[in-house]
Amino acid sequence: MINIDQKQFPRSSVFIGELESLNDRFIVAQIKTMLNNFGDEYVTFLEKVLFLANTSKVSPVDSILDYTTVFLREQVRFQQTDSYSHESFDEVYDEVYNNPDVMEGFYLDGLLLTQACWEIHYHIHRFFCNHFLPRCKGKAQGLEIGFGHGLYLYEILQQCQNKGWARCVIYGLDISEYSLKYATRLLKQSFSEDLFILKIGDIQNELNFPEQSMEFGLMAEVIEHIHSPDQALLRMRHCLKSDSPLYVVTPMNSNAVDHITNFQSIDEIEKLIISTGFVLETKEVFSVKQFQPESKDRTETLCAVFRAL
Amino acid sequence: MNRNEIVFQLNTIFADIFNIDKSTLTDKTSAKDVDGWDSVAHVMLITSIEKKFAIRFTGREIAGFKTVGDLIDAVEKKTIGK
Ligand SMILES: C[S@@+](CC[C@H](N)C(=O)[O-])C[C@H]1O[C@@H](n2cnc3c(N)ncnc32)[C@H](O)[C@@H]1O
Numbered sequence: 001m002i003n004i005d006q007k008q009f010p011r012s013s014v015f016i017g018e019l020e021s022l023n024d025r026f027i028v029a030q031i032k033t034m035l036n037n038f039g040d041e042y043v044t045f046l047e048k049v050l051f052l053a054n055t056s057k058v059s060p061v062d063s064i065l066d067y068t069t070v071f072l073r074e075q076v077r078f079q080q081t082d083s084y085s086h087e088s089f090d091e092v093y094d095e096v097y098n099n100p101d102v103m104e105g106f107y108l109d110g111l112l113l114t115q116a117c118w119e120i121h122y123h124i125h126r127f128f129c130n131h132f133l134p135r136c137k138g139k140a141q142g143l144e145i146g147f148g149h150g151l152y153l154y155e156i157l158q159q160c161q162n163k164g165w166a167r168c169v170i171y172g173l174d175i176s177e178y179s180l181k182y183a184t185r186l187l188k189q190s191f192s193e194d195l196f197i198l199k200i201g202d203i204q205n206e207l208n209f210p211e212q213s214m215e216f217g218l219m220a221e222v223i224e225h226i227h228s229p230d231q232a233l234l235r236m237r238h239c240l241k242s243d244s245p246l247y248v249v250t251p252m253n254s255n256a257v258d259h260i261t262n263f264q265s266i267d268e269i270e271k272l273i274i275s276t277g278f279v280l281e282t283k284e285v286f287s288v289k290q291f292q293p294e295s296k297d298r299t300e301t302l303c304a305v306f307r308a309l
Numbered sequence: 310m311n312r313n314e315i316v317f318q319l320n321t322i323f324a325d326i327f328n329i330d331k332s333t334l335t336d337k338t339s340a341k342d343v344d345g346w347d348s349v350a351h352v353m354l355i356t357s358i359e360k361k362f363a364i365r366f367t368g369r370e371i372a373g374f375k376t377v378g379d380l381i382d383a384v385e386k387k388t389i390g391k
Binding site for chain 1: 340345346347348349350351352353355356367368369371372373374375
């Protein structure tokens with residue numbers, strides 16, 4: 001049994017208690033490892049994520065289990081077919097981004113919770129906090145494409161608030177009205193609405209931001225969702241001032257209900273980003289196998305900070 | 310479908326996925342006892358069962374199955390009247 005301080009971490013205690021009654025191979029084994037390796041730092045983060053997810057109508061246990069099993073169903077398919085389930089962006093738009101049963105049923109909540117329940121996502125989040133957040137220091141204006149649940153925007157705004165930095169406004173663009181609703185609700189719990197400007201928009205079309213108007217950018221788990229990642233990166237590059245940091249997270253060999261572009265190697269992803277006007281500053285590559293050696297999940301993820309030339 | 314038929318079909322699916330001898334399976338067999346029964350294999354098992362019996366499990370149900378017996382019970386419940 002996992003023992004954590006109920007008074008200090010009430011949401012986590014209930015959440016873990018409920019998960020422990022189930023098959024521990026799914027989530028509990030990963031939570032145990034993260035607790036062992038990161039102790040209070042980890043459980044403080046889990047508590048925060050559970051607080052942020054509290055505006056949802058679905059229980060966090062159902063959301064994480066539905067998200068995880070839907071994801072695993074896609075990995076099984078990938079093993080059998082060696083190709084992604086979807087090829088058409090429009091099909092994904094209808095079935096996922098524009099579908100409240102998916103987006104509000106488990107997708108947004110579940111993806112948010114994976115940040116604290118899947119080892120690979122927790123490590124990616126730590127990479128973001130250690131390598132990208134410090135690069136946003138003193139910057140006034142930034143843009144995230146495909147913000148989904150809004151956790152990254154939350155972390156940036158929290159940093160601004162904690163450090164008492166003068167006006168830092170962040171812009172977010174996402175194709176789904178459900179992401180917009182979810183992230184707005186999440187951010188409004190802690191920040192005044194004039195600090196963030198979220199809009200519905202498609203990175204496959206021209207962006208309505210002036211050239212060189214942004215001082216940092218984020219494209220986390222988004223370029224594998226579109227047909228022409230290079231065009232999307234060029235649009236982001238256009239908005240960024242020279243020397244601005246860009247945070248990119250991109251998985252390969254990772255089938256999902258909304259992934260349409262796979263890559264042959266991590267090197268291919270890096271070269272693609274570099275070819276659109278960036279240099280690589282820092283990177284880490286995470287794979288599911290590194291955390292669960294016996295797993296048949298072939299997901300590998302590039303997690304990196306680039307700098308606009 | 311009666312319990313024996315379910316057990317027979319499930320054992321065939323198990324043997325196929327994990328490459329094991331059917332006779333080694335009992336109601337109490339769990340992931341600990343079978344090599345390669347990780348979360349991906351667990352879901353592979355579930356999708357094969359869903360296909361075979363034309364049923365569908367939720368995330369909570371899938372994560373709740375710990376033993377072969379749990380699976381047999383669940384399939385039996387879902388196929389009542391089929
Ligand atoms: C996997 S989520 C990533 C959420 C978050 N950035 C993260 O890393 O956890 C992908 C998000 O990208 C959005 N998205 C997909 N295609 C897009 C497009 N063409 N333009 C803008 N946003 C898009 C989806 O609606 C979804 O919210």
